[in-house]
Amino acid sequence: MNEPRAMSILCELTYRCNLQCPYCYNPLDLENYRDELDAATWIRVLEEAAGMGIVQAHFSGGEPTLRRDLVKLVAAASQAGLYTNLITQGTFLGDDTLDALIAAGLAHVQISIQAPSAALGDKIAGTRVHEQKFDALTRVAARDVALTLNCVLHRENIDAIEDVIATAERYGIRRLELANVQFYGWAYRNRLALMPAREQVQHAAQVVESARERLHGRMEITYVLPDYFGDFPKPCMNGWGRTFLTVTPNGYVLPCPAAAAIRTLQFENVRDRSLADIWNTSAAFEAYRGTAWMPEPCRSCARKEVDWGGCRCQAYLITGDAGVTDPACVFSGDHARIEAMREGTATAAYEPRRMASSARR
Amino acid sequence: MSDRPSFAKGVRFRTASDGSALLLVPEGALTLNGSAAAALELVDGTRTLDDIAAALVDQFDVTQEDARRDVSELFSRLAQRQFVLL
Numbered sequence: 001m002n003e004p005r006a007m008s009i010l011c012e013l014t015y016r017c018n019l020q021c022p023y024c025y026n027p028l029d030l031e032n033y034r035d036e037l038d039a040a041t042w043i044r045v046l047e048e049a050a051g052m053g054i055v056q057a058h059f060s061g062g063e064p065t066l067r068r069d070l071v072k073l074v075a076a077a078s079q080a081g082l083y084t085n086l087i088t089q090g091t092f093l094g095d096d097t098l099d100a101l102i103a104a105g106l107a108h109v110q111i112s113i114q115a116p117s118a119a120l121g122d123k124i125a126g127t128r129v130h131e132q133k134f135d136a137l138t139r140v141a142a143r144d145v146a147l148t149l150n151c152v153l154h155r156e157n158i159d160a161i162e163d164v165i166a167t168a169e170r171y172g173i174r175r176l177e178l179a180n181v182q183f184y185g186w187a188y189r190n191r192l193a194l195m196p197a198r199e200q201v202q203h204a205a206q207v208v209e210s211a212r213e214r215l216h217g218r219m220e221i222t223y224v225l226p227d228y229f230g231d232f233p234k235p236c237m238n239g240w241g242r243t244f245l246t247v248t249p250n251g252y253v254l255p256c257p258a259a260a261a262i263r264t265l266q267f268e269n270v271r272d273r274s275l276a277d278i279w280n281t282s283a284a285f286e287a288y289r290g291t292a293w294m295p296e297p298c299r300s301c302a303r304k305e306v307d308w309g310g311c312r313c314q315a316y317l318i319t320g321d322a323g324v325t326d327p328a329c330v331f332s333g334d335h336a337r338i339e340a341m342r343e344g345t346a347t348a349a350y351e352p353r354r355m356a357s358s359a360r361r
Numbered sequence: 362m363s364d365r366p367s368f369a370k371g372v373r374f375r376t377a378s379d380g381s382a383l384l385l386v387p388e389g390a391l392t393l394n395g396s397a398a399a400a401l402e403l404v405d406g407t408r409t410l411d412d413i414a415a416a417l418v419d420q421f422d423v424t425q426e427d428a429r430r431d432v433s434e435l436f437s438r439l440a441q442r443q444f445v446l447l
Binding site: 007053055056081083085107108110144145146147148174175177217220222 | 369370371372373375377378379383385386387388390441443
């Protein structure tokens with residue numbers, strides 16, 4: 001087995017966002033993350049990341065462009081030798097911001113849309129932003145930075161997948177990521193409304209397959225079948241604490257962006273210890289690293305270093321125990337719970353992602 | 362082979378502190394072997410594939426013919442994946 005080696009850091013700069021997408025994987029208690037790290041701390045973290053051999057820095061959130069010091073952070077990451085990627089919904093990407101980010105060394109921008117049409121897109125986002133996003137797409141595509149268009153698919157928009165691809169084609173997109181919703185954070189809360197029907201998922205897969213053939217050499221399409229409709233779980237994060245770490249807006253270091261939901265683990269903070277110390281020795285990272293922690297059926301399974309037991313967060317959300325086999329696996333004793341979860345309903349309403357005001361608390 | 366390869370948008374060549382070389386691309390990283398790293402290190406939009414092959418002959422114990430073939434294969438593979446422009 002390869003030794004764990006951190007390759008990527010996801011910097012969740014803020015959980016503030018002007019959109020209210022019901023499929024967001026951010027935690028429900030967004031208001032508990034308002035005490036954001038300052039620029040100096042983020043820069044220290046990025047330099048520590050480069051020092052421990054990490055090569056990619058992803059800036060996300062929430063909406064990372066809401067941080068006024070974003071350009072400074074991207075510049076610091078680039079200077080430290082990190083590949084920089086901005087994951088944004090694109091509503092604050094003015095020309096000046098874009099040019100400053102690119103001058104600071106930004107290599108890749110990933111812009112998400114909610115749907116191919118304004119009517120559906122704005123309904124899902126909970127606000128009128130569709131036109132702005134497409135304006136941003138055009139301006140990013142014209143600049144010296146790589147661009148990926150992303151659309152999270154769920155019950156309400158998956159049938160528009162053909163139109164998403166056609167729209168991407170019209171805008172000259174070379175890389176398109178069609179991501180089936182994963183059920184963490186707000187998406188888990190809204191799972192009844194978001195869960196696609198099996199026929200929808202199968203139809204989408206067929207559309208992608210023929211589009212890939214037609215667009216070969218012009219557009220690369222990423223589409224991963226959701227694990228709750230398959231037999232085996234996803235190799236979440238390529239294994240817990242193996243190549244990837246996340247830093248939350250207030251400095252906690254997580255092996256997976258959804259891991260804060262696991263209440264049985266104590267996560268550590270970059271305000272108290274260095275990133276390398278946390279990666280190498282923190283109990284939360286050690287808990288499910290490698291294969292020694294695995295119970296049956298993982299322990300004796302030939303796939304244990306293929307899917308690494310699946311997703312710890314999904315295991316916790318569905319069973320209450322982060323240390324069991326991911327219920328998405330057909331061999332899991334809890335697999336019936338995934339089967340029951342598949343029953344979405346077209347009539348269910350979702351709750352928009354919102355940061356509770358202090359008055360509501 | 363007079364093509365002058367350059368990196369596509371968002372593609373970066375990096376050497377790590379332990380000497381290993383990577384091609385960093387949107388959403389991924391390719392680990393490079395010694396000769397691929399030596400070739401990609403020379404990509405600057407002005408050198409031709411011939412220039413790059415000639416440098417490999419000097420650096421590694423290979424014939425000019427083999428170097429040209431390897432370089433041509435490497436770059437056409439990377440071009441197909443849209444990581445380099447020829």
